[in-house]
Amino acid sequence: MKGWAAVSDFDGTITLRDVGDHLLLHYGFSDKKTIEASYSLKVRVEDFMKRAFSGATLSEEVIASFVRKKVRARPGFRDFALFCEAAGVPFEIASGGVDLYADPFFKKHGVKVRSFFGKAKVLRTGIRISYPFLKSTDLSSFKASRVSRLKNAGYRVVFFGDGPNDLKAAALADKVYAAGRLLKLCRERGIEASPLASFTRAVNFIKRNS
Numbered sequence: 001m002k003g004w005a006a007v008s009d010f011d012g013t014i015t016l017r018d019v020g021d022h023l024l025l026h027y028g029f030s031d032k033k034t035i036e037a038s039y040s041l042k043v044r045v046e047d048f049m050k051r052a053f054s055g056a057t058l059s060e061e062v063i064a065s066f067v068r069k070k071v072r073a074r075p076g077f078r079d080f081a082l083f084c085e086a087a088g089v090p091f092e093i094a095s096g097g098v099d100l101y102a103d104p105f106f107k108k109h110g111v112k113v114r115s116f117f118g119k120a121k122v123l124r125t126g127i128r129i130s131y132p133f134l135k136s137t138d139l140s141s142f143k144a145s146r147v148s149r150l151k152n153a154g155y156r157v158v159f160f161g162d163g164p165n166d167l168k169a170a171a172l173a174d175k176v177y178a179a180g181r182l183l184k185l186c187r188e189r190g191i192e193a194s195p196l197a198s199f200t201r202a203v204n205f206i207k208r209n210s
Contacts, residue, residue, distance in 0.1 A: 004206045005155035006084060007146050007169065010095035010102060010117070012162040012180060013196065016072045019101045020049060023066060029056040039181060041164045045096035046131050046139050049118060053098075053127040060122055064104040071101070073109055076199035081111040083203050090150060092116070094143045096165065098129055116142070144168035156209075158202055167191075177202055 011018040024030035030052050038048040084091035093115040095102070100120035106112060121128045134142055143161075147169045150157050159166070159173035162180040170176045170191055177196040178186050186193035194201065 002154040003089065003156070003210055004158060005090040005150040005153075006080075006092075006158045006160070006202070006206075007143070007150065007173070008091070008093050008160035009143070009162060009166050010093050010115075011097045013160050013166075014074055014077050014093065015105070016074055019067070019071055019105070020052070020097055022070065023058070023063065023101065024052055024056065026066070026070075027056065027058060029053070029058075039164055041167075044138050044140075045163070045165045046118065046129075046134065049096055049098070050129045053120070053129055055126045057124075057126055058122070060100060063100050067101050067104040068108055071105055073105075074196070074198060076201075076203070078109045078111055080199035080203055081109075081113055083206075087206075089206065090114075090155065092146060094139075094146050094169075096131075096139050098127075100127070116146075140165040140168050144172055147172045158206065160196060160199075160202070162196070175202075175205065 008014060011020055021035050081091065091113055093113050095117050098118040098120040102117045116133045118129045118131050143166060147157050147159055156174040158175045159169050160177045161170055161182045163182055164185060166182045167185050170178060170182060170186055176186060176193040178193040179196040183193055183195055
């Protein structure tokens with residue numbers, strides 16, 4: 001065994017609140033009912049994001065400013081990213097979110113992590129989102145494939161998530177930290193998961209079990 005590796009979702013996991021949802025609600029491009037419906041296991045996050053942002057007339061500057069002022073990281077995230085870098089723990093992020101708000105977030109916190117995000121292009125009529133890394137698969141299966149890839153390479157994998165589309169990845173991981181809807185789904189399905197309050201517990205877990 002090569003030790004531990006980590007895979008994480010971004011929105012609502014690394015951030016305390018889903019940034020995409022927060023932006024859409026704050027600027028009036030969606031409503032709570034529509035967003036709640038998007039969390040059904042039957043809805044693909046990537047399809048919802050493309051649809052919801054297609055009419056969101058927001059500039060890069062507005063989004064970056066929103067991230068700097070309103071988006072909060074889950075406690076311990078920066079320390080976890082720096083710990084992984086120093087300890088040689090492979091760490092990557094797989095997300096249905098977009099580079100347009102992820103890049104200013106990482107810049108704000110001064111960390112770089114290998115990441116898979118949607119590519120957002122600002123148009124006059126809204127934002128066009130594409131997911132080049134998905135190719136012929138969906139986001140839920142892609143997240144699971146990142147966990148599988150690391151396990152096949154000989155690592156034990158810690159997974160962090162908060163939504164229904166994190167379920168497949170959680171089911172394959174060796175250790176799961178879950179928040180929100182994912183924690184509930186794991187408990188309903190008998191998948192062992194620890195509540196994700198901060199990333200600090202994961203640092204201690206990896207140190208203890210290495």
